[in-house]
Amino acid sequence: MRIAVPNKGRLHEPSEELLERAGLHLVDGADRQLHADTVDPDVTVLYARAADIPEYVADGAADVGITGLDQVRESDTDDLVELRDLDFGRCRLVLAAPEDSDIETVYDFEGGRIATEFPKITRRYFDRVDVDVDVTEVSGATELTPHVDIADGIVDITSTGTTLRMNRLAVVDEVLESSVRLFAREDTADDEKVQQVDTALGSVLAAEDKRYLMMNAPEDALDDVEDVLPGMGGPTVMDIAGSDQLAVHAVVEERAVFETISSLKDVGASDILVTEIERLVE
Numbered sequence: 001m002r003i004a005v006p007n008k009g010r011l012h013e014p015s016e017e018l019l020e021r022a023g024l025h026l027v028d029g030a031d032r033q034l035h036a037d038t039v040d041p042d043v044t045v046l047y048a049r050a051a052d053i054p055e056y057v058a059d060g061a062a063d064v065g066i067t068g069l070d071q072v073r074e075s076d077t078d079d080l081v082e083l084r085d086l087d088f089g090r091c092r093l094v095l096a097a098p099e100d101s102d103i104e105t106v107y108d109f110e111g112g113r114i115a116t117e118f119p120k121i122t123r124r125y126f127d128r129v130d131v132d133v134d135v136t137e138v139s140g141a142t143e144l145t146p147h148v149d150i151a152d153g154i155v156d157i158t159s160t161g162t163t164l165r166m167n168r169l170a171v172v173d174e175v176l177e178s179s180v181r182l183f184a185r186e187d188t189a190d191d192e193k194v195q196q197v198d199t200a201l202g203s204v205l206a207a208e209d210k211r212y213l214m215m216n217a218p219e220d221a222l223d224d225v226e227d228v229l230p231g232m233g234g235p236t237v238m239d240i241a242g243s244d245q246l247a248v249h250a251v252v253e254e255r256a257v258f259e260t261i262s263s264l265k266d267v268g269a270s271d272i273l274v275t276e277i278e279r280l281v282e
Ligand SMILES: Nc1ncnc2c1ncn2[C@@H]1O[C@H](COP(=O)(O)OP(=O)(O)OP(=O)(O)O)[C@@H](O)[C@H]1O
Pocket: 008, 009, 010, 011, 049, 050, 051, 067, 068, 069, 070, 071, 089, 090, 091, 157, 158, 159, 160, 178, 179
């Protein structure tokens, strides 16, 4: 089973980190290599450009891919199946025009020119809203094109909005909301190994916003302690040898930890430990 992973750019490192955290440790994963083995002899990594990854999966060069939804949509490959939102590389593909122009809505672009690195998505978007424009493909520095009379507007990626602001461009409409996805081909999506990788990556995401709480509590406080602990199933309760205290363990939502700890202390719990969870397979 081969996983296609971005070889450089902003998606490279977080993709590799996610694989590592999922337990798919890379062997000889040095940068700029074409391939890397993982600790699982059945799983290898193929490094490719973020934009080429959908094509590689569609063609069978890889079985699953990790790249932005924008790249999947732009590739126009139709037998790809999204397995999971990997929750990084969040950005928006937006239609933008110079701040000082008269353009306020997409309809103001009728008969105009749009520059973009995403010609297919852009074409489909303008067809959908039934506005006739000329779409010019550029390979970078898209934000410059309205200022050198190459285009009246652009379709480009934004996340913090800094680049648009620096180039005095204003968002006219959102074309696509994107984040990094794990995807496969229709004919491989149900393969056991593909499912294993999906589960492993999912277990990292599931653990991210959870914490593991351990504490001691007097036996007669157990009911109150259990009432305080929200979340996944009941806590695990263990006797402590030679003590009238119990050890109580539970998984708690990260955002509930602060409040939960005060409530636990109020009902008599002590020696409370909070730890991160590496992976959580539900
Ligand atoms: N500003 C951003 N914020 C968040 N995600 C982004 C941003 N820009 C791009 N992305 C996501 O990262 C993907 C790859 O972008 P990146 O700029 O790292 O590579 P690239 O420019 O396509 O690489 P290459 O140098 O190989 O052309 C994009 O398709 C998008 O999904």
